[in-house]
Amino acid sequence: QKEVEQDPGPLSVPEGAIVSLNCTYSNSAFQYFMWYRQYSRKGPELLMYTYSSGNKEDGRFTAQVDKSSKYISLFIRDSQPSDSATYLCAMSLNTDSWGKLQFGAGTQVVVTP
Template identity: 90%
Template sequence: QKEVEQDPGPLSVPEGAIVSLNCTYSNSAFQYFMWYRQYSRKGPELLMYTYSSGNKEDGRFTAQVDKSSKYISLFIRDSQPSDSATYLCAMTLLEGNNRKLIWGLGTSLAVNP
């Protein structure tokens, strides 16, 4: 079992739809949870950064963390064609003095006008 599981999609939705992206994880020691957006042939862009269970909202984006169930979600409201990208979840844990970052494989999202 991989430490972080993420459905690669592709996910295709109409413009204006609510998008739900999810990752599950197996290691309860993960402390920080991130969502990145990556456009084709570009570097990942940090969208959301959370460390506690609950919801964090930033504009059209909401990150949700449920540590008891070991899953995280990213919700996109009123999705736009410009949201079409690959969304990667990532999470960190401390190993001694070092932070280890584990990535999901990414979910490909297409928002159709």
């Protein structure tokens, strides 16, 4: 069983719709939960992170973490064609290095005009 599970998609939505992405994980020791966006032939870029359980909002993006269910979500409101990318959830076990991450497989999102 993988430590982090993520549906690879593709997920196709019309412009303006809400995109809903999620990941489940098995290791309850994870403390930091991140969402990265990766465009084709580029490296991942951090969208946002959340510490422990709770919600975090940044513009059109909302991240949610439910540690009791080992479930995290990312919502993209008013989606735009420029949001078309692969979205990767990532998790960190400890605080001494943000660079050691466990990633989900990534969900490909296509926003159609």
